[in-house]
Structures are given as structure tokens and as C-alpha cells.
Amino acid sequence: xxxxxAQEKLYTIDDIYGLPEGRRAELVDGQIYYMAPxxxxxQRIIGEIFAxxxxxxxxxxxxxxxxxxxxxxxxxxxxxNYVEPDISVICDPNKLxxxxxxxxxxxxIEIVSTSSRRMDYFTKLFxxxxxxxxxxxxxxxxxxxxxxxDFQSEDIKDYTxxxxxxxxxxxxxxxxxxxxxxxxxx
Numbered sequence: 382x383x384x385x386x387a388q389e390k391l392y393t394i395d396d397i398y399g400l401p402e403g404r405r406a407e408l409v410d411g412q413i414y415y416m417a418p419x420x421x422x423x424q425r426i427i428g429e430i431f432a433x434x435x436x437x438x439x440x441x442x443x444x445x446x447x448x449x450x451x452x453x454x455x456x457x458x459x460x461x462n463y464v465e466p467d468i469s470v471i472c473d474p475n476k477l478x479x480x481x482x483x484x485x486x487x488x489x490i491e492i493v494s495t496s497s498r499r500m501d502y503f504t505k506l507f508x509x510x511x512x513x514x515x516x517x518x519x520x521x522x523x524x525x526x527x528x529x530x531d532f533q534s535e536d537i538k539d540y541t542x543x544x545x546x547x548x549x550x551x552x553x554x555x556x557x558x559x560x561x562x563x564x565x566x567x
Contacts, residue, residue, distance in 0.1 A: 393460040405451065407500075408463040409508055416465070417496040419450075422522060422565060426492050427467050429561045430520070434470060437554045445472040445487065445550075453481030454489075456512040464505070467492045470550065485513035488550050493521040506530065516549045522567055527558060542567055 391411030400406060405416040419427075427449055434447045448469050456462040470488035471477055489509055491501040501519055509517050510532050517530040527540040531549045540546045542562040548554040561567070 391461065394455070394463050395460070397463050405465065407465060408461065409504055411461040414500055414504070417494065419492075420494065422567075423467075423492050423494055425565055426520060426522060426561060429564065430490060430556055431468055433556050434468070434548075434554070437551070443472075443551075444474070445470050446474070446477065448482075454486060455481060455483045456485060456508065458483050462508070462512075464508075466490065466505075472550070485509070485515075487514070488516040488518075488548065489514050490518040490520060493519060493523070495523075518546070525562070525567060 392413045407414045431449045450465045454464050466489040468490040469486040472487045476484045493501050519528045525542040529538045542558045545555040545557045
């Protein structure tokens with residue numbers, strides 16, 4: 382008789398909502414990943430990128446909405462996947478409710494921290510692609526770089542904090558990382 386293997390516990394969104402007050406975590410394929418509090422630099426980078434995207438959407442009367450963490454994204458519309466991307470851009474208003482986004486955002490940006498490196502570069506990369514995210518940016522302040530994954534055209538581009546980076550889901554939106562780097566002394 383073969384040995385009996387211990388079964389891994391699969392968690393659900395109910396487990397995420399049942400966490401103690403102030404404890405944040407994400408859920409990917411039924412596995413909980415606890416999140417460390419972000420640093421001040423992390424939050425300021427999010428704020429600058431968010432402001433640039435929001436300004437673009439507002440001045441162009443665009444149909445998309447930009448949200449920043451903590452913002453609930455129920456990636457696969459199931460109870461086994463719940464993430465809080467640093468920045469999410471959703472262009473289909475039917476995906477949005479007061480609870481968050483049900484389905485894949487069009488564009489996700491993650492700011493890498495020491496505790497999130499593996500999650501952002503591997504786990505989320507594959508999960509976002511499989512879920513139908515159109516574009517995924519990994520912004521890494523320690524490496525002073527940005528990797529842009531355009532899943533629609535299956536293209537990957539690398540940038541530095543001295544460049545402007547074009548958003549693939551828009552014709553003329555650029556995020557100027559040299560301004561962000563100067564503001565934050567990166």
C-alpha cells in the first residue's frame with residue numbers, strides 16, 4: 382500500500398476576510414501569502430505612478446479606472462484567488478463592484494520589495510498572465526528597473542529609472558520614471 386501523503390490545506394477568500402484586523406494577505410490558488418507593511422518609498426512610488434495614470438485618464442475622459450492597494454482583485458472570479466496589486470487599471474466597468482474587481486484588470490503594476498520579490502517576479506507573473514491581464518509592470522526600486530510584460534503581443538521590455546515607459550494599453554501614456562527617481566532620490 383502506498384504511503385498516505387498529507388494534504389495541503391486550501392484556503393478561500395473567507396479565510397482572507399477572517400484574518401485579524403490589520404493583517405494583510407493575498408490568496409493564489411488556495412495558498413495564503415502574507416504581506417509585510419510597505420515602506421514609505423514603496424508608497425511614494427505607488428502614489429507618483431497612480432497620479433500620472435489618473436491624470437491621463439481624467440484629461441482624456443477615458444473609460445478606465447485606476448485603483449491602488451489595498452484594492453481587492455478577485456482574479457479568477459472564484460474563492461481561491463484574491464490579490465491586492467499595488468496599482469490596477471480596469472477598463473471594463475462591469476468587472477467593478479463596491480468590493481473590488483471581479484476578473485482580470487487590464488493593467489497591473491507591482492512595486493517590488495524585499496519580501497515580495499519572489500511573489501512579484503514569479504507567482505504573480507504567471508497568475509496574471511493566466512488570468513487574462515493584458516499588461517503587467519514590475520517596478521524594482523533596488524534594481525532601478527522596470528520590466529513590462531505585454532501579454533497580448535507576448536513582448537517583454539526592460540527599462541531603467543532614467544527612462545519614460547509607455548503604457549501598452551494606451552496610445553500616448555508615458556510614465557516618466559526619471560522624474561519619480563529624482564523626487565524620491567532613487
